[in-house]
Amino acid sequence: MRKLLTGSEAVAQGAGEAGVHVAAAFPGPVAGEVVAALRRGGTVRCELLPSEQAAVELALGAALGGARSLALLPPGGLEAAAGALQAASCSGGSGLVLVACDDPGARVARAGDSRLLARAAMVPVLEPADPREASAFVREALELSEAFQTPVVLRLTTRLADSAEAVEAGPARATVPRGQRVETVLRALPAGSPSQRARALERLGSLAAHGWDTPLNRLEMRSAQVGVVTSGLAYGMVREAVPDASILKLGLVHPVPTGLVREFAGRVHRLLVVEELEPFLESELRAAGIACEGKDRLPRTGELTPALLAHAFGAPPSSPRAPEPVAERPPELCPGCPHRATFQALKRQHVTVAGDLDCAHLASLAPLSTVTRAPGAGAPVAVAAGLEAALGGRIAGRAVAVLGEDALLHSGAGALAVAAAGTGTVVLSDTCPAWEGGAAPGAPEPGHHAPGRWRVDLESLVRSLGVASVRTVDPLDLAGFGAALHEELARPASSALIARSPCVRLRDGARPPMRVDPARCNRCGACLRLGCPAASDGLEAVVIDPAVCAGCGLCAQVCRSRAIGPEVRS
């Protein structure tokens, strides 16, 4: 049966067909969507973990136990799991595939290049060119992993994960792990020895030789004028931009099959490398003494487009029609989001906020403009402590770390155990079910709160880390939350304020929308400064769109004219 599948869905389809037994994911963009599709398939056991490293380690354990396993990582995830990737490489995990994703357009993550990390870890990389290949390459990657006793990185891009085509959907295959003796498994775990490096290098050599004749790499000879070495979605764009060019399409992009490329280069007048992000293939080819063009014609940042490619192949620069000037539409928190209340309270306290990467990072934009630093998953506690260490008394008690439960488990807990000895305040915003920030296309991601998601008793955890004062308050009670925040900031000991209120997308039962009494509204704008998509300035009074309002009542709490209240239905 042929079905329109996105790249993410295709990976899940391929995993089912290849008999993957365990998938360990750090939920986030792309990885979360693969998990959701796997759950719909129902044959692969999915484990969600609060860090990229833990996801890779669980998958490694499953592979050592003889199961075909996947680690599913969001954009930027391979960077965060670099240590675990090295460990997996040394232990030679067989049947282990790390599905990594790069984001050349930097839509949801820093635009890093996973291929560089895989090269550093001496691990092979497969790169599919479309969803069909994304599905088929899961099996290819597993077979490569088993044949060469190495983890394999399956590299996607967000653009590929989000593009769809018709994919032949075959039946899923349930497998039983081979099983291994515990001693064998433990021996395989790396303790560090020179022989491991030698083994990895030998493996890479065999893989490079394999690159000569594997059907993963495909030579398409057409005109001898121009030869193109390319991989990923760029392949399709090259086909359309220069239909008569000869193409060496690489599916196995690391190690680069330089022998094959050298032979190809000898059959064409001009060799061009087309790749997004870093000149990875290009530098490998140049190091092997193969003359080629590449980043001198194509940008090193951003996504490739048909126009950029046409230009690289000598077409006159395209003069696209200028877009119409249209008002900017920055991303916003949802109507009714509890983060809005949390950050409004923080704004009133005039504190410096070290924030996190979940939805709360949207509070860095006007009109809330509260978060000043959003460095990375789990980082806020350490960053706030660092600010205090540097600025001392000038900022004492005024640097607040705000992070979610997931971020605390990711890497914030260690920093909090140290910070607990100080006087800092941490706001734990117990709202987002997981890394929603960056937004999955379409519906809220059901994978994030399906069975199997971790649940911790935050209060006990924070207390056991040594935090002196732990309080739980609903941020949507703005006055109560603000008072608690004020007290905790003044406390001469460490404190944690748990802002607990469910994500508006998970809240049960509709609340009546708010309504403005035009006779009382003086258009002071206090409610508008909350940045809620439901409220806008009207001619006579502020207007609340009942179709958009989630009924959280935050606007009513900031209104001094008492002009806002729940709509009374007759």
Next chain:
Amino acid sequence: MRPLGILVVGLSGQEVERVATLLGEAALGTGQDVRVATDRPASLLGASVRCQVRIASGELASPFVPEGEADLLLGLERLETLRWVHEVDPAGLVAVSDHLVPTPRMRLGLEEPPPDLLARLRARVARTVEVPAAAEARALGRPACAGGVLLGLVAPLLPIAEVAWDEALQGAFAGEELAAWRAALARGRALFGLLPEALRRPHEPRAA
């Protein structure tokens, strides 16, 4: 024959991806090759989303509609339609819903929605038609089906069999939701019948 390029634009939360997928599945059901590319929105609700859908009788190599050559633009929101109209071939067709979601600056009263929006669309693409898709969807009790009205409106212009549309709907929905989407497409088809003759012709692309 040259592939057909269609853009579906709107805001996250407006089922833009769903509309593109329905269009793709229906074309697939008619035996065409289909590719879809989605611009991942920057937030769960209210952020700009664009889907590119390409349909061809032969095999497609890439999901990207060449710049400025889209044959059809389906706009679920008026400002987003204006944002992407330059990507449409001037001889193409724009179908825009009557729905406008103000930007944050507009809500604060710092900026006005463009009063001449429809005229600006028509200056770019003469064959621009505005339809009350949002109002029709609300009348059906499901604001999310506004895209269904737009799909029904342009369905007669596309190389897609009527039965394939219904199969695509059945693949995506069930129960009351399916009934609402079917009704939305039917409303769109009825609106197509009311269009002037010039708008009821498919786009004839310029010779290459």
